[in-house]
Amino acid sequence: MQIIEVKDEQAGGKVGFEIFKEALADNAQVFGLATGSTPITIYKELTASDLDFSDKISINLDEYQGLAGTHEQSYRHFMEEHLFNQKPFKESYVPDGLAEDSKAQTAHYDALIAEHPLDLQLLGLGQNGHIGFNEPGTPFDAQTRLVDLTPSTIAANARFFASEDEVPRKAFSMGIGSIMKSKKILLVAYGENKAQAVADMIEGPVTTDVPASVLQNHDDVIVIIDEKAASKIKNRNLITTIA
Numbered sequence: 001m002q003i004i005e006v007k008d009e010q011a012g013g014k015v016g017f018e019i020f021k022e023a024l025a026d027n028a029q030v031f032g033l034a035t036g037s038t039p040i041t042i043y044k045e046l047t048a049s050d051l052d053f054s055d056k057i058s059i060n061l062d063e064y065q066g067l068a069g070t071h072e073q074s075y076r077h078f079m080e081e082h083l084f085n086q087k088p089f090k091e092s093y094v095p096d097g098l099a100e101d102s103k104a105q106t107a108h109y110d111a112l113i114a115e116h117p118l119d120l121q122l123l124g125l126g127q128n129g130h131i132g133f134n135e136p137g138t139p140f141d142a143q144t145r146l147v148d149l150t151p152s153t154i155a156a157n158a159r160f161f162a163s164e165d166e167v168p169r170k171a172f173s174m175g176i177g178s179i180m181k182s183k184k185i186l187l188v189a190y191g192e193n194k195a196q197a198v199a200d201m202i203e204g205p206v207t208t209d210v211p212a213s214v215l216q217n218h219d220d221v222i223v224i225i226d227e228k229a230a231s232k233i234k235n236r237n238l239i240t241t242i243a
């Protein structure tokens, strides 16, 4: 794992942007994308740039069950607003939150990922160590499935909804098994409330209790964190600081 500490989210956006740029130069074709507040500064850098993704494919990690892609809080809508409208890809896949047959939909998503192997997967980090919507306890070989969100995830995401009651209780999520098959993984985390999950991910045991700890088993992972998110890492030698 290469761990890069940056001053703030703006600086993190610039470093993240460079990693996307390098991936394009390395002929990456398929980009695994993430939602949440964390990737926004990377998407800002991408939309402001002249990088061209119009012949590339994007596959998003997850989507709330029950929300149409046009719903303001759907992840499809988030991606259109923050990236796709300004920087279109040839094809962009996000799970369909309204799929009636969830088994058919998850099988379809796995087939998509198998057909388009991920070159670079971007990840945020849940406060409980989740990646995508792979909550603690998720097996490391999990494929795409419909998951029950934990109370802490529902509470953490309530800030985007009028009230906690409106947060969907279930979501479709790409599995850890698929995430781990990506050639390269970029995980980004900012702020004090991510510090424990970051330390557990990097220095803790590899355990399904902390889904992101599985990344210790991947040989090409870059982690971008700010000072606050880095504050609980014990071995400072692990960290490269970029001013």
Ligand SMILES: N[C@@H]1[C@@H](O)[C@H](O)[C@@H](COP(=O)(O)O)O[C@@H]1O
Pocket: 034, 035, 036, 037, 038, 039, 061, 062, 123, 124, 125, 126, 127, 131, 132, 133, 153, 157
């Ligand atoms: N499913 C998403 C995750 O993919 C994201 O990483 C996490 C953190 O979000 P934020 O970046 O807003 O802290 O939130 C949600 O639960």
